[in-house]
Amino acid sequence: MIAERDRPVAVIDLGSNSIRLVVFERLARAPLSRFNERRFCGLGRALAETGRLAPEAIGPALSTLRRYVLLARAMGCSVIDIVATAAVREARDGPAFAAAVEAATGESVTVLSGEEEARTSALGVLAGFGEAEGVVGDLGGASVEFAYLPVVREGPAGVSLPIGALAAAELFRRDRARLAAELDARLKAAESVRAAARGRSFYVVGGSWRALARAHMALADTPLRVVHGLALTPDQAIALARTIVELDERGRARLSGVAKRRLEALPAAAFVFERVIRWLEPARIVFSATGLREGRLFARLDPAEQAVDPLLAQAADLEQRDGRLLGLGAALARWTAPLFLAETAEQTRLRTATCLVADTGWREHPESRARDAFFAIAHYPFLAIDHPGRAFLAYAVFRRYEGRKDDSAVARIVGLLEKPMRKRAEALGAALDLAIRLSGGVPEILDACPIARVGDRLELALGHPAVDPNDEAIRGRLQALAEALDLSAVGFTAARG
Numbered sequence: 001m002i003a004e005r006d007r008p009v010a011v012i013d014l015g016s017n018s019i020r021l022v023v024f025e026r027l028a029r030a031p032l033s034r035f036n037e038r039r040f041c042g043l044g045r046a047l048a049e050t051g052r053l054a055p056e057a058i059g060p061a062l063s064t065l066r067r068y069v070l071l072a073r074a075m076g077c078s079v080i081d082i083v084a085t086a087a088v089r090e091a092r093d094g095p096a097f098a099a100a101v102e103a104a105t106g107e108s109v110t111v112l113s114g115e116e117e118a119r120t121s122a123l124g125v126l127a128g129f130g131e132a133e134g135v136v137g138d139l140g141g142a143s144v145e146f147a148y149l150p151v152v153r154e155g156p157a158g159v160s161l162p163i164g165a166l167a168a169a170e171l172f173r174r175d176r177a178r179l180a181a182e183l184d185a186r187l188k189a190a191e192s193v194r195a196a197a198r199g200r201s202f203y204v205v206g207g208s209w210r211a212l213a214r215a216h217m218a219l220a221d222t223p224l225r226v227v228h229g230l231a232l233t234p235d236q237a238i239a240l241a242r243t244i245v246e247l248d249e250r251g252r253a254r255l256s257g258v259a260k261r262r263l264e265a266l267p268a269a270a271f272v273f274e275r276v277i278r279w280l281e282p283a284r285i286v287f288s289a290t291g292l293r294e295g296r297l298f299a300r301l302d303p304a305e306q307a308v309d310p311l312l313a314q315a316a317d318l319e320q321r322d323g324r325l326l327g328l329g330a331a332l333a334r335w336t337a338p339l340f341l342a343e344t345a346e347q348t349r350l351r352t353a354t355c356l357v358a359d360t361g362w363r364e365h366p367e368s369r370a371r372d373a374f375f376a377i378a379h380y381p382f383l384a385i386d387h388p389g390r391a392f393l394a395y396a397v398f399r400r401y402e403g404r405k406d407d408s409a410v411a412r413i414v415g416l417l418e419k420p421m422r423k424r425a426e427a428l429g430a431a432l433d434l435a436i437r438l439s440g441g442v443p444e445i446l447d448a449c450p451i452a453r454v455g456d457r458l459e460l461a462l463g464h465p466a467v468d469p470n471d472e473a474i475r476g477r478l479q480a481l482a483e484a485l486d487l488s489a490v491g492f493t494a495a496r497g
Helices: 053-073 086-090 095-103 113-128 164-172 177-186 191-199 205-221 234-246 248-254 267-282 291-299 310-322 330-339 345-356 368-379 388-401 419-438 443-448 472-484
Strands: 009-014 018-024 033-040 079-084 110-113 132-138 142-148 157-160 201-205 284-287 452-453 459-461 489-494
Touching: 009 053, 009 291, 018 053, 018 291, 018 489, 033 053, 053 079, 053 095, 053 291, 079 095, 079 291, 086 095, 086 113, 086 248, 095 110, 113 132, 113 142, 113 157, 113 201, 113 291, 132 191, 132 267, 142 191, 157 191, 164 177, 164 267, 177 267, 191 267, 201 205, 205 234, 205 267, 205 284, 234 284, 267 345, 284 452, 291 345, 291 368, 310 330, 310 345, 330 345, 330 419, 330 443, 330 452, 345 388, 368 388, 388 419, 419 472, 459 472, 472 489
Parallel strands: 009 079, 079 110, 132 201, 201 284, 459 489
Antiparallel strands: 009 018, 018 033, 132 142, 142 157, 452 459
16 A cells, blocks of 8 residues: 555646646655646637637637646555646636636636745745745746746735747737737736846746747757757847747757747747846846646645755655665765865755765666766756756766766766866765775765765775775776876775774
């Protein structure tokens, strides 16, 4: 019998343009998505003109929702959370449609207010980044929500403006000047959002704007094609938006990674994006793969769980699933700590995360293990990490498996690391290689043989009979670690105490 807490959880996002089902593996700080499917129904495509849901979309939407609920039940979900946003909220026939959904599926529908939608999107960004400060922007089919970070328990969470991707796309085709004027007028009514964003981070959520991140990665041929954590300067973001606006249909079709259904509306989304960036004046733009759906899950956690670092939570889960011996990652983190003096908090968390995932590639074939582990970790759906951070984790584990520094297969991603960060990853990889070799991955042996920097020497304590100072594999790796740390000598000491 699976415990209630360990059963999967489903969130069905009933949006203005699409309906998406995401089944998360369980209710946890950073759960993986077990199943993710979307259907474009366009419920809100006529909302701006008629004030009603598109009649031709209602039947397909109800069929999709029935299918999604049946799938979620078949998967054993403990929760099936159907949440509706701007189209159902604003349409005159929205209440009737929500009632039809409940009759067709047997599940209740939560229709979020604009402020609730903004707050939930902000919680989703907190789920994906941990601590965050600035403003969240979530462009949906019928509205855009701006939410303040950090999220406050009392007071306004943000604002919802009737600037949707569907209506913007239609007006963009007919009259760009009018679209610009309407955007500017709407934005001027939300001056508090601008004050919260100026000089801080702007976290970008929503399928239309995430498609811009994928377009950027295609146009720039970036080493990593991961949306979450991709950061741009305002100048880069504005240049991207202008490029997308000017692309013709053939040029847009060459944007690998962008869903075909997003391509037609992409120029309008870019047009809105540029004007929002110019208005907000943020210091940087950060794309988030987590948003409203993850926010609904995050809100169900107690405060202690919400405060957990999502990167470390995911790394620990990965170790539990794929590691050889539980507890090794924590032992590696303890063992390597004395080697890296004066760490920043971010350096410590990256080292700890690396230690937790250091032995998760052990099942791969030795001939390909280093590369396989490198690419698996570089593209794993980690949260609260940027692209250089991903490169650090992947490269440190690559070196732990004795991957070659000059391996051209990993060079582009490793190129994301500045020299000090690359040297640190190489030193950590050498430390992990030594640690697992001398201990066999057994935490008790590792704890019995601490390592320390003593002046310009590296000293390993001989605290367990399985550790032989005359073993060439241990001695050679100890010397390699010393060189990686720019130390000149190595030695062995008797166990303390």
